[in-house]
């Protein structure tokens with residue numbers, strides 16, 4: 171299989187393109203070394219899916235590896251219910267529906283469709299407060315689809331050496347700010 175970009179990078183890239191470099195660097199080290207508490211809790215929320223213990227329903231695929239040749243991206247879906255053509259991405263608690271969450275679903279959608287699955291509905295699910303956020307599919311939201319194409323293109327062509335102006339508000343909350351040579355604080 172050709173090299174591909176993990177779907178999870180989309181969220182990082184939207185937060186700050188440079189964070190992908192550090193994500194790659196530290197992705198090879200134990201994640202406990204650098205995850206913040208919130209991120210660790212978020213990962214724990216995904217554990218049941220990653221170990222495929224969330225549901226035993228035959229129509230529900232959990233934690234399945236997916237890949238898009240068109241976009242050269244891949245990763246794991248959270249759950250896909252074939253009986254409802256429904257793709258779901260769970261988060262521990264959703265306070266804001268960030269663009270990155272939506273683009274992760276878009277990426278999963280394209281992977282699944284390319285692999286021959288039908289996806290008619292998508293939603294984000296906030297586990298702590300049991301709230302669902304329906305998300306339009308790419309064919310239903312062509313504007314966002316164009317943005318998605320643009321972000322994937324930028325991600326693939328990002329050059330760490332190009333001029334970059336850091337955003338102090340982001341750097342303050344960035345888990346890599348002790349390592350980053352252009353951090354604004």
Ligand code: SF4
Nearest residue numbers: 186341344347350353
């Ligand atoms: S410290 Fe700032 S510039 Fe560096 S990766 Fe984090 S957000 Fe980006």
